[in-house]
Amino acid sequence: MLKQKQHNLIDMETLERVAPVIRNMAHPLRLRILDFLSTSGEPCTVTKIMEACEAEQAIISQQLRILKDQRVLTAKREGSFVYYTIADKSVLMLLECIRQHHTL
Numbered sequence: 001m002l003k004q005k006q007h008n009l010i011d012m013e014t015l016e017r018v019a020p021v022i023r024n025m026a027h028p029l030r031l032r033i034l035d036f037l038s039t040s041g042e043p044c045t046v047t048k049i050m051e052a053c054e055a056e057q058a059i060i061s062q063q064l065r066i067l068k069d070q071r072v073l074t075a076k077r078e079g080s081f082v083y084y085t086i087a088d089k090s091v092l093m094l095l096e097c098i099r100q101h102h103t104l
Contacts, residue, residue, distance in 0.1 A: 021070045025091065029055060030063050031098065034072070034091055043076065043083035 025031065036052040037044060044052075050060045064084060067073040074087040086092070 021072065021088075022094075024066055024070050025072065025094065027063070029053060029059065030067055031095070033060070033063055033067065034086065035095055037073070037084060037086050038092055038095055043085045045081050045083060049084065 025034065032053045033049055036049060040048070040052075046057060046060055046064065049064070050057055053060060064073060064075070068075055068084075072086065072088045072091055073084050076083050076085075
């Protein structure tokens with residue numbers, strides 16, 4: 001009889017729950033948006049995000065919606081402006097991993 005090693009693996013329920021979030025974040029423009037929001041230090045409007053990411057409003061809005069649907073971002077309306085912030089701070093670890101990989 002083989003003795004099984006004890007592994008501290010992430011349970012499948014957790015992996016199944018986070019896989020769609022990771023899959024939706026794995027898009028260059030979405031990662032750029034998250035990177036900008038993480039470094040801006042303040043909630044940002046679509047206009048600021050468009051300028052920083054050099055993309056059209058419709059494309060940025062679509063990407064923001066996807067990130068918001070996955071609860072990665074939150075949106076708060078103030079008058080005629082909507083301000084976006086990172087809701088799930090765990091994405092900052094993903095961005096840091098990307099930065100580390102870039103420097104290798």
